[in-house]
Amino acid sequence: xxxxxxxxxxxxxxxxxxxxxxxxxxxxxxxxxxxxxxxxxxxxxxxxxxxxxxxxxxxxxxxxxxxxxxxxxxxxxxxxxxxxxxxxxxxxxxxxxxxxxxxxxxxxxxxxxxxxxxxxxxxxxxxxxxxxxxxxxxxxxxxxxxxxxxxxxxxxxxxx
Numbered sequence: 001x002x003x004x005x006x007x008x009x010x011x012x013x014x015x016x017x018x019x020x021x022x023x024x025x026x027x028x029x030x031x032x033x034x035x036x037x038x039x040x041x042x043x044x045x046x047x048x049x050x051x052x053x054x055x056x057x058x059x060x061x062x063x064x065x066x067x068x069x070x071x072x073x074x075x076x077x078x079x080x081x082x083x084x085x086x087x088x089x090x091x092x093x094x095x096x097x098x099x100x101x102x103x104x105x106x107x108x109x110x111x112x113x114x115x116x117x118x119x120x121x122x123x124x125x126x127x128x129x130x131x132x133x134x135x136x137x138x139x140x141x142x143x144x145x146x147x148x149x150x151x152x153x154x155x156x157x158x159x160x
Contacts, residue, residue: 026065
């Protein structure tokens with residue numbers, strides 16, 4: 001008998017994660033989604049992986065555009081996380097964005113970003129795993145937006 005998916009979700013919800021908005025632009029147009037199923041994969045070559053649900057509208061945008069940026073959200077960017085977590089079209093017109101190498105939107109105020117070219121797409125159960133070669137990136141000071149046990153969280157400030 002397969003392991004219960006609800007139990008798996010509860011167990012893995014005990015693993016605190018950072019939150020990112022994955023953005024893309026290209027032939028399919030601009031799009032973005034909130035994600036925490038991502039990881040640094042390799043330093044040489046510089047690779048990152050992002051897992052996208054096969055039912056997500058974002059999947060086709062990433063496939064067609066063949067690029068993405070991972071924008072690591074800062075503590076005050078919870079509204080961005082919520083915005084890109086909802087289904088439907090994604091608007092960037094009112095956001096402060098730049099681009100780097102691929103044209104994928106880079107969101108202002110993030111703790112960091114990596115701009116990637118898709119080099120491989122692998123099956124991963126009910127997800128597809130996008131492997132991206134990092135072409136550019138930057139990091140900034142601040143506190144991260146975290147997700148734990150089904151809710152947004154913050155790190156305790158050691159100076160408080």
